[in-house]
Amino acid sequence: MSRFPFLIREYPLVIATLVVAAVGLILLATPADDAARPVVGGFALLIATWEAIGMIRQLIKGHAGLDILAVTAITAAVLVGEPWAALVVVLMLTGGTALEDYAENRSKRELTALLRQAPQQAIRILHGRGVNHSSDAVTEDVPAEAVEVGDLLLVRPGTLVPVNAILESEHAVFDESSLTGESLPVERDAGERVSSGAVNGATAVTMRAAALASDSEYQQIVRLVEQAAGSKAKVVRLADRYAVPFTVLSLAVAGIAWALSGDATRFAEVLVVATPCPLLIAAPVAFLGGMSRSARFGLIVKGGGTLEQLSRVRSAAFDKTGTITTGKPLLARLLPAPGFEQHELLQLAASAEVYSSHVLADSVVGAAKKYGLGLLESERAEEVATNGVAAALRTSRAPDATVVRVGKASWVREHASDVVLAELMPGELAIYVAAGPHFAGAIVMRDQVRIEAKQALRDLDELGVSRTLMVTGDVAATAVPIARDLGISEVHAECRPGDKVRIIGGVQPRPLIMIGDGLNDAPVLAAADIGFAMGARGATAASESADIVNRYDTLASLPHAVKIGKDTVRIALQSIWLGIIISAALMLIAAFGFLPALLGAWLQEVVDLVAILGALRAVGPRSERAPRRSSSKEAAALNCHTTREGE
Template sequence: MKRILGSARRYPIVVATVLVGLLGLALWWGGAPDTVRWLFSGFGFVVAVIEFTGMVRRLRNGSVGLDLLAIIAIMATIAVGEYVATLIIVLMLSGGAALEDYAAGRATRELNALLTRAPQLAHRLSGDDADVSDVPVTEVAVNDLLLVRPAEIVPVDGALQSAEASFDESSLTGESLPVERRTGDSVLSGSINGQTAIIVRATATAADSQFQRIIALVEEAANSKAPVVRLADRYAVPFTLLSLGLAGLAWALSGDPVRFAEVLVVATPCPLLLAAPVAFLGGMSRAARNGIIVKGAGVLETLARARTVVFDKTGTLTQGTPVIAEVRAEPGFDENEMLALAASAEQYSSHVLAASVVNEARERHLALTAADTASEVATHGVTAEFGPREVVVGKLAFVREHAPDAALARLRGGELAMYVAVGGRFAGSLVARDLVRDNASHTVARLAELGVKESLMLTGDARETAEHIAGQVGITRVQADCLPSDKVDAVRALTARPVIMVGDGVNDAPVLAVADVGIAMGARGSTAASESADVVILLDDVSRTARAVTIGQDTVRVALQSIWLGIALSVILMIVAAFGLIPATIGALSQEVVDLITILNALRAIGGRADAAARVHATVPTEGATGEAV
């Protein structure tokens, strides 16, 4: 009953039309056809006045209206006595909003699923006996211990305290397979726990958690409008003139004013008004299903027209985490011994390369030693004392201050070296490489197939390293040694537009903001980058860039196809009606069929079958396979 009352309040004219129709049917059976004619005609006139008032208001706001045709059709059918057609046109006109809402709900199913799944309560553990109390998720504080029961949604970002757990992150990342987490691993809010109750330590409040940020992006996207949606306005005047011209010509040639009404009845513009919005909502929903949050419907239209793509290097085309590719020990030093000493010193460093050295030592199951003293010189290296031995790890110049015999390592493109001195002697070097993402070259090639033929890499790295990576992934233009401001200037100078910029870090935020479409990879990364971008890819997967462009192009194509399908069917019906072959009542019913066909076609933008086919035919390895060494 609440749903019925809610619909009545939301669509009063639709409800009134149905009630008037039922009353007219009863009066017809009661033998009062004249009363039915006056009832339907009077009701139609009132609705026409209401619609005319709304049309004038929209015109004052700068929106060209197609409602004029429907209003004239209502008045024409009243004038020639086709009162049943009058009621059908009123139902079609007023029911358009209800039809659009239904189609929009179908199109935004994935977006709505994210919004409705926002957790409201958390099970907080407190006290020595670990009492469980249910609290609003907004009251959860950092470091609170939370119980997450089987199949429940993780309420806030946290770190797993239990030994291991499995999570369904499909609503966040689009990946259907569950992911395994162990003690200390991060757990995203919005993911669904597996079959075992677990304990999670909150690492963020609800407002700062991943799921709430995604919800904010979704709400922003759902409230947006696409430029191509205004195509209906561009077609409004010519379509109106064509319809009135055909109707007038049919009247003039036949001498029958009924022909005028019959032509206008099938010229009502609902397909133009509904097709594009439904298609774009479907496109955004499809993107969300693929782990891509598009902030505005207009972004899809821009993606469809993109001609240039710009990539950041580190963390975008490459894994962003260097690995130790080679340990070169000097004579007199054992390879593992040197690595263990270097890792023991580097555990006191905050540099990103230090983690690579420590990880390599642990991969080889080498024991690390606690230092007696340790100090770091930022950007240069670290010095540590292990009993009588001093271990120095860092740049060549820094190490030479302690071991003058340190020699420059021979490197290939994309490699860098850390140098090690032990007890005042040069012990060797550690060669590190970043790994190119497995699907980076395929992504660049796929974008070129989609019409994004110009590609550029912008990076703060040295030119030799940048050109080496660009050559591997198929990018022909490189700009190296860039500061954030240099990247902004480079994107602004590009002439083949629109321009897509793909990045992931805090320093990418300015250039993401000035690009025609900024794409931030990995929503687990920089908040600044995500807020500056127009598209946020929830997975750390560069291939989703090409998928976003594909979705944009498919969405625009479906929207335009739906608009032209509606126009074509309406024009065909108008021509047939001009010869007197479609009575007004049948014409009104025919136009309802055109509306349904147009809406169903627009719903193809949801792309369920297209995504299923893409998954079946996918041959490129996804993130997690062995990367190609740079």
């Protein structure tokens, strides 16, 4: 009973139609049975008038819709003395919204699951440390949106991390599967960054907020999901393009049947089976299902139109660092400047890089962790897009905080003129570090090709992608061997962001999908027919510019995206044509007088259900699983390395 007020509020016309049907049936069972026909017929004409007004408004705006068939069918059925058939058409017309809502909710369940899991609350520590299950802390519950950067937070066992934060407790274990797709628990030590949306393990921990809720990772993912869920595919409007020819065909068949038989009832009998709900409902349901299926693979597809483009994709262009390669290099060697020790150089870099969202930052922090180096306390930090990160750290060298800069040589040299470029072997990259005005040294690392890259390219070829190319800022000496090993024959090296946009603009055949990551790929991701952001997190420029955001850091998701696009468009078109063909067959049967209006109206309800169930196939089987993330150990086994220079 608690659902009844909701149904009345959301679907008043459906409830009104059922009430009128009940009243009509009661009247039939009484001496006043003659009143049933005018009650039912009058209500049907009232609904037809209401729909006609809406139809005229759409026509004035230049949108030729399919409602004209339903309005004509209702009116004709009443006029020829078939009010009950008209009422069934009314039920189909008004109930179509409820059916579509059900189908949408069913098809969007993976998307809405993300929205439901968004962190809502946080526990702010006012006094005390609160490490031992808050026994020595004074706390307050606040909305996640009220958390300020620098607030000390208590995260209880099994609860969500409310905002991006730095771990204050010595050690903690988190479930990050909703962010990365990695099912195994992840261990974090004091000083490491933990993303919002991660689930704390069995012990309460304290954390220092590093970002506002609006700037934190999970909330940004939710924002992308909401944008995706609110989109509409071009192919959904394909049903509108069928409106005029389908309407003309239906009216022509009905008119011919009336003319040849001399019976106006034939006209109504044909039109009641020509009502086009399958065309209106099936395509949107299919595309929402495809987007939901994509979410199961960690893919946030920002629009149904993107799925349509994916179904026809013919070319694929790849960035290298963080895309073809893992973007998580291994430490090769440390090159401290005179006056600095190796461990000091790595500790300075890691203490600053913990505040960076760059794909290489985790590798530096991980290297420091591996060697047992603690992170230095920071007073403030700032990431400078495309250059590096600067953090004011408390070191043993000076009583006041020292600004440590980590990043590209050219940027670090602006603040430390004594920078010395490292001599790199093929496949190596260098990260430069300055402490105040002094050059502290360089960290040399090696990147690794993704273990799944070669199979992903083979899968794309099987899916009809006939041209693949690498477009990278890296030098040709590094890029070409990697591309050759993967079967990519076309390489454009040492490209600036503008060069990438120009190259991509001239590639044929189209559509083209561009796969990249990071800030420098944002322009080309936006310029491509389809932008695919690898492992993009939060409000990065890549995720904002791309059409598809790959939350799970694996290239195996790429062919899955193309396959989902092909399956979705195929199912959407099948559902549209299924509705057209069945309706056309029923019209022909009705035209010869073998299908009474009331039976035809009920059969059209069955056609609606068949079309919707067919469209729901786009959700895919529940047994599907997201591709496994490539491990750095597996990638290292390939012994194929790359560089970051000019990334």
